[in-house]
Every structure is written in structure tokens, then in C-alpha cells.
Amino acid sequence: MKILAIEKEMEGKRTEEFLLHLTSEALEVWRLYQSDIIREIYFDNNRRAILILECEDPEECMEILSGLPLVKEKLIEFDLIPLNPYPGYSRLFK
Numbered sequence: 001m002k003i004l005a006i007e008k009e010m011e012g013k014r015t016e017e018f019l020l021h022l023t024s025e026a027l028e029v030w031r032l033y034q035s036d037i038i039r040e041i042y043f044d045n046n047r048r049a050i051l052i053l054e055c056e057d058p059e060e061c062m063e064i065l066s067g068l069p070l071v072k073e074k075l076i077e078f079d080l081i082p083l084n085p086y087p088g089y090s091r092l093f094k
Contacts, residue, residue, distance in 0.1 A: 003061045004081040007049040013075050021069040028068055037064060058082055
């Protein structure tokens with residue numbers, strides 16, 4: 001299942017707290033990308049990370065994301081949105 005994960009920064013955190021973990025965060029994201037778990041990753045105009053993951057279900061996705069250093073340090077969390085395939089094309093071939 002594809003799952004859209006939208007980052008939320010926790011309130012009251014300082015930039016310095018993030019800087020301590022950005023390299024380890026990038027390494028873990030790279031590992032998940034190489035494992036075909038993270039399929040795509042972007043930043044929006046507000047510098048929030050937007051990820052598309054391939055997981056069995058939202059629970060597995062949350063478990064995987066909880067291993068990210070910024071999540072472990074309680075600097076960020078994610079909102080998850082399960083994505084379903086678009087069924088509309090079938091209407092074209094009835």
C-alpha cells in the first residue's frame with residue numbers, strides 16, 4: 001500500500017536541536033529509499049518533508065518512521081494518509 005506521510009515539527013524546538021541529527025536522518029532516509037520503502041521524498045514550500053512509502057498498512061509505516069532520528073528525538077512526527085489506486089479508468093472500458 002502506498003502511504004503519504006506529511007512531516008509536522010513539534011512546537012518549541014530550536015534549530016540547533018535539529019542540526020545535531022540531520023546527517024543521521026539523511027543516512028536513515030537513504031537506507032529506507034534503497035530498500036524501496038521510501039519511494040519518493042520531497043519538501044513543500046514550508047520545508048515540510050513529504051514522503052511516499054510502500055508499506056503493508058499505516059501501522060507498519062508508523063513503525064518504520066518511528067526509527068528516524070528526528071522522530072526518535074521527538075523533533076517531528078508524521079500525519080499518514082493511505083492512498084488507494086484511482087478506479088476511474090475502468091469507466092472508459094465498459
